Amino acid sequence: MVQRTLRLIPLVAVLATSTSVHADSVIKQLDNQLSHIENTVNGTQRSLRRTQNKYDNTQRTMTELKDGTYAEKSVGRAVKKKKRRAVNGLIHRSNNAIRKATNIY
Structure with a gap:
């Protein structure tokens, strides 16, 4: 067993x-x-x-x-978009310039 x-x-x-x-x-x-x-x-x-x-x-x-109101609103949106892109481009270029000047990558 x-x-x-x-x-x-x-x-x-x-x-x-x-x-x-x-x-x-x-x-x-x-x-x-x-x-x-x-x-x-x-x-x-x-x-x-x-x-x-x-x-x-x-x-x-x-x-x-x-x-x-389509045309007016469409133009308004396009203008806002262009302004936003322009500002973002300036910010991006200035950030790049600061990085290059300070050698921070």
């Missing part, structure tokens, strides 16, 4: 180890699947936001065309 019990101990140990390794493998696989699903959901949400923005912009443009 004792010999039989002693023979079963290694078998039980191997079985427990095998089960543990298999469980770890399953957990890793499920973790990878969950990560993939999360990435898919986040991508879908970004896509939906972009689609919503396009829809909103189209609605705004249609409203402006009906009101007759």
Whole structure:
């Protein structure tokens, strides 16, 4: 009886180890699947936001065309954009000049 019990101990140990390794493998696989699903959901949400923005912009443009204010608003936006770009360019050039003058890269 004792010999039989002693023979079963290694078998039980191997079985427990095998089960543990298999469980770890399953957990890793499920973790990878969950990560993939999360990435898919986040991508879908970004896509939906972009689609919503396009829809909103189209609605705004249609409203402006009906009101007759499209041209004025379009020109206003273009002027703001040019001013913003000009200011950003000046800031960028001055930052580069400061970096070159102080040799900080």
